[in-house]
Amino acid sequence: MTTRIDRRRAATRNEILDAAWDLAAAEGLAGIAMRPLASAVGMQAPSLYEYFPSKDAIYDAMFAEGNRELAESYVALPDPADVGAREALIASTRAFIEFCNENEPRFTLMFQRSIPGWRPSDDAYQEAVDNLRRLDAFLECCGITDMRSRDLWTAIVTGLASQQVTNDPGGDRWLTLIDETVDMFLAARVAT
Amino acid sequence: MTTRIDRRRAATRNEILDAAWDLAAAEGLAGIAMRPLASAVGMQAPSLYEYFPSKDAIYDAMFAEGNRELAESYVALPDPADVGAREALIASTRAFIEFCNENEPRFTLMFQRSIPGWRPSDDAYQEAVDNLRRLDAFLECCGITDMRSRDLWTAIVTGLASQQVTNDPGGDRWLTLIDETVDMFLAARVAT
C-alpha cells in the first residue's frame, strides 16, 4: 500500500527528475552536477542521496522515464492490418525520429553511450528491451520477419534519427526522407 | 625548418598520444585522466601541459589522427569508373564500417559526441570536413549527386556502422548486410 509518506517521497523524486531534465537541457546531459541540482529543488547536495543512491541512479531513472514516454508514443501508432505496411512503417519511423528530435538530452541518454562509465541498470534496461520487443512485433505485422531485415531496418531508422538530431536538431532535413526510405526498403523486400 | 629539439618534442607528443589510445582502450575514452596518462609516459601530470595546453587538446590531436587514418583508408578504394557504382559503394561502405569496428574509442571520438563539453577545434574539424568532401566526390562518381540521396546514404552507412560497433563490436552482424543494402539503394535510385 502507498502511504502518505511514500507519495511525498515519490513527489520529491519527480521534482528532482524534472529539475535534472531542465539542467540537462541547459548544461548538457553530462553537465548535471549534484550541488546545482540540489539547489534547484531547494536542498543541499547530500540530501539528494535520500532519494537516489547515486548520480548514476538519477540517470537510470531518467532513462526509464524516457523509455516509458517512448512506449506511450507507440500505443498511438496505427495497426498495420488497418493501414498497410507502408503507412504503418512511415508512421512508426516518423514517431521515432520526432521522439528523438524533440528532446536532445533524452535521445543522447537513451540511444548513445554518452555518460562516461554509466550503463542502465538491469531494471531500466528491461524497459528498453520491452520497447524493442514491441517494435519487433510491429515490424512483424508489417511483414518484416527475418532478423537480417530487422537489423537493416533498425540500422536505417537509427541512422536517420541520429543524423537528424546531430546535424539538424529540431529541423526536418532527414524527417522528410522517411517516405522514400520506406518505399525503397519495401521495394527491395518485394524484389527478393 | 625542423630542429632536433622540434623532433624531440614531436616524438614525445606521439608517445603521449599512443599512451592515450592505450588508456582509452582500457578505461574508455572518457576514462583518460591526466595523472595516469603522465605516469604511463614517465612524467608528472603538469609536464603534460608542456606538450598539450589542455586535456581537450589531447582529444583534439587524437581526433585529427583518426581522420588522417580514415583518409588513408580512402586512397585504397577502387575507382568507380573502373569497377562500377555497385562495387565501389560496397568497397567504400565496407572500408568505413571496418574502420569504425576495429577501434571503438576512435569511432566514439570521431562520430559520437561522447566527451562532455568537448568539440573538435576548427583545424581538426577541417580534416573531418575534408574527408566528408572526399566521400561526396566518391559518391558523385557513383552517380549519387543530389543532396537528398547523399543524406539518405550517409544516414544508412552511419546507421550500419553505429549498430555494428554498439551491438556487435568486432563482429560482422551488420557488415554482412552491405551488399544487399547497396543493391536496395541503387535499385530505388534507378526506379525513380
Place this chain on the structure above:
DNA sequence: GTCTATACACCGATAGAC
C-alpha cells in the same frame, strides 16, 4: 525521516622553484 555541515578522494589546471 529529512536535512545540514563537514570531509575525502579524485579531477583538470596553474604557480613557481629548480
Place this chain on the structure above:
DNA sequence: GTCTATCGGTGTATAGAC
C-alpha cells in the same frame, strides 16, 4: 623542461542537528 604544491571543482560518505 620537470618538478612540488596547490586551487577550485566533482561525486559521495558520514556525523549529527532537528
